[in-house]
Amino acid sequence: MIGTRPEIAEETMRECAELGIEHVWMHRGPGAGSVSKEAADYGREHGITVIDGGCPCMFDPTADVGHKVMRFVFTLNGNVPKEVRAAEPTLRSVRLQESENRRGGSRGGSRADRPT
Numbered sequence: 001m002i003g004t005r006p007e008i009a010e011e012t013m014r015e016c017a018e019l020g021i022e023h024v025w026m027h028r029g030p031g032a033g034s035v036s037k038e039a040a041d042y043g044r045e046h047g048i049t050v051i052d053g054g055c056p057c058m059f060d061p062t063a064d065v066g067h068k069v070m071r072f073v074f075t076l077n078g079n080v081p082k083e084v085r086a087a088e089p090t091l092r093s094v095r096l097q098e099s100e101n102r103r104g105g106s107r108g109g110s111r112a113d114r115p116t
Contacts, residue, residue, distance in 0.1 A: 001024070001025045001026075001027060001056065002016075002024060002025070002026045002027060002034045002039070003027045003034055004034050005034070006032045006033070006034060006035060006036040006039075007036070009026060009034050009035070009036035009038075009039035010036055010038045010039040010042055012039070013036075013039040013040075013042050013043045013048070013050075014042065016043065016048060017042070017043065017046040017047070017048060021048065022047065022048060022049060023048065023049045023051075024043055024048050024049070024050050024051070025050075025051040025054075025056060026039065026040065026050065026051065026052045026053065027054075027055055028052070028053040028054060028055070028074070028079050028080070029055055029070065029074070029079070030079075033053070033079070035052050035053055037052075040052040051081060052081055053074070053078075053079050053080050053081045054071065054074060054079065054080035054081065055067065055070070055071075058070060058071035058074075058080065059071070
């Protein structure tokens, strides 16, 4: 989850791609939140599924009444996406995957290799 200013979000998304993170939620409540179109586009172009808006606390089973109300309002005004767009493979990401496959590696290593 990215919880920073929008002007820093692309840099953070680049770090996510370098670390092999495959799913990123860009937090957004009132105002711009952490959402940056450039960051979301970069993530999707690099194989990351991006949720660009809303807050995880707005969804069950953890949603409280306040967050449920915000979800309703923010869905109406477009601050919560109506759908999650999966990563869009690009020529660059396909070539990167092919290169990693030839080397026998995977982006970010195995889950066992990642710190918890």
